[in-house]
Amino acid sequence: MQLGDVSLEKVNTSLYGFAGEVVHPRGIVSLPLTMGRGTARKTCLLKFLVVDMPSAYNVILGQKRNGDDALNRAPPSKKGKAPEGENSEETETPAKVQPAEELLNIEIIPGNPDKTTRIGSHLGEEAKKEITLCVQRNTDIFAWTPQDLEGIDRQVITHHLNIDPNCKPVK
Numbered sequence: 001m002q003l004g005d006v007s008l009e010k011v012n013t014s015l016y017g018f019a020g021e022v023v024h025p026r027g028i029v030s031l032p033l034t035m036g037r038g039t040a041r042k043t044c045l046l047k048f049l050v051v052d053m054p055s056a057y058n059v060i061l062g063q064k065r066n067g068d069d070a071l072n073r074a075p076p077s078k079k080g081k082a083p084e085g086e087n088s089e090e091t092e093t094p095a096k097v098q099p100a101e102e103l104l105n106i107e108i109i110p111g112n113p114d115k116t117t118r119i120g121s122h123l124g125e126e127a128k129k130e131i132t133l134c135v136q137r138n139t140d141i142f143a144w145t146p147q148d149l150e151g152i153d154r155q156v157i158t159h160h161l162n163i164d165p166n167c168k169p170v171k
Contacts, residue, residue, distance in 0.1 A: 008050060015051065020096055026050040106132050108139055115144060 008027025015023040027050050034043040103118040106128075119131050143149050149157065 009047075011049070015049075016097060022096075023051050023053055026052060104128070106135065108135050108142065110136065115139075115142070 008029055011025045011027050013025070015025060017023070028047050029050055030045050030047050032043050033046045034041060036042055102121040104121040105116045105118055107113060108115045108117055117135060119128060123131070146157075
């Protein structure tokens with residue numbers, strides 16, 4: 001793609017994973033993205049968040065694979081140091097985010113500890129009772145297993161990776 005000296009836009013936020021891990025983005029880069037073929041082809045400039053971490057979903061620059069195959073398949077950490085300049089700076093690691101309040105586990109089906117949900121512990125006793133009763137009266141709307149999702153077409157709930165089946169896996 002002959003990107004040359006790519007300038008990263010500064011990002012003043014962090015990404016937080018489901019397990020509480022924190023990732024500090026390097027910045028945002030605007031890259032052209034071409035979609036479609038022939039007369040239905042369109043190119044637009046999209047912003048991508050640049051992070052330094054392993055991922056199953058990486059952008060592969062230069063998808064045409066003309067002469068840069070080795071570089072295209074290399075993980076970002078192996079392609080060289082990220083550009084530094086006026087947009088790079090040291091930042092403090094923010095403290096781990098804590099829940100806003102304590103949560104109280106309630107059994108949706110009394111006597112079945114496998115089927116629970118949580119409600120705010122700050123709620124008054126009357127509100128806790130009302131919410132608990134409402135949830136318990138409507139247990140039939142909760143899906144506990146895939147088999148509980150009757151009437152939903154499997155094509156709607158099945159994820160398919162957008163991968164050409166003719167491509168060989170890369171080690």
